[in-house]
Structures are given as C-alpha cells and as structure tokens.
Amino acid sequence: MKIEIKRGDPQNIIALGRETDRRMTMEKRSKGFTAVCIGLLLMSMACAGQQPLVTLGPAKGEVTLDMKASDFKFEPNNIKVFKGDVIVFRVENTSGSNHNFTLKDAQGRLLQSTALPSKETVEIRVALAETGIYEFYCDKPFHSGFGMKGRIEVSESQ
Secondary structure (H helix, E strand, O other): OOOOOOOOOHHHHHHHHHHHHHHHHHHHHHHHHHHHHHHHHHHHHHHOOOOOOEEOOOOOOEEEEEEEEEOOEEEOOEEEEEOOOEEEEEEEEOOOOOEEEEEEOOOOOEEEEEEEOOOOEEEEEEEOOOOEEEEEEOOOOOOOOOOOEEEEEEEOOO
16 A cells, blocks of 8 residues: 655544554564464474383394374384394374385485385385494475384394
8 A cells, every 4th residue: 555645634644653552563463373373383393302211122033013103203213123134014104194214224324115005004124234323204295394203222132
C-alpha cells in the first residue's frame, strides 16, 4: 500500500501509522513462527537419543536381533556384539514410509545398504570381523538427522 503524505493532512499521517503497525506486527509473527519451528525441530532431535545398551552373545556363530524401524528411529539403536559373530538383523518397518538400513564399518566404509519397504520385515546378515564402533542409519533425506541412526560396538569375544 503506497501512501502519499500531504502536509497538514492528519488522515494521511494516521494511515501511515496504521500501515507501519501492520507491517511490524506481521514481521513479529513471522519471527515468532520461525522460532517455534526451530525449537520443535531441536526438541525432536534431542528426543531421538541413544537407547539402553542391548548386548548379544557371544554366540560363537550366528545371533538374531529383532529390530523395528519406525518414523525416524530404530529400536534398539545401541547394540553390543562380539568379534566374529554373524548378526542377523530382523528389521520390521512399522511405518508407512520406505526406509533403509545402511551400515558403515569402524573406518567409515560402507558395508551394506538394504531397502526396508513400508510395513515389511527384512532379514539382514552381517559378519562383523573387526572390533570398533559401527554406525548404522537410514540414508533417506533428513531421516538420520531426525534420529534414525544407531551404533554397534564390536568387542573382543570373552
């Protein structure tokens, strides 16, 4: 809205003041909305932390772990296994979205990436031959950032 100010016309001065107030109010609302969105995002990321440690084995062979993939999380996501064991992840995708299970070794090299179709269960067999921390996550855009990730600690067998 363009307002021309004529000297001595109080109506134009009042209209200009109202327009300025309206613009300032809209700007404040926009900044408030942005702040609330950022706060909710940070809270959702903070809630997607590590769960209690789940220890498997030592099996001296093959061990199975039932896992759930839901909207932005794996359960469990904090796992301890032993060197040399073969882990069979039985991953049930309980969400209405497709996900995947991507696993990297202790050096960050890609070991496996397996599709997890919506509402299906997939078995993934992995031999973890070296000790260290292995990271797993969903590589769909933003999923790991929202907490769809976890770690596997591989220790020397007892």
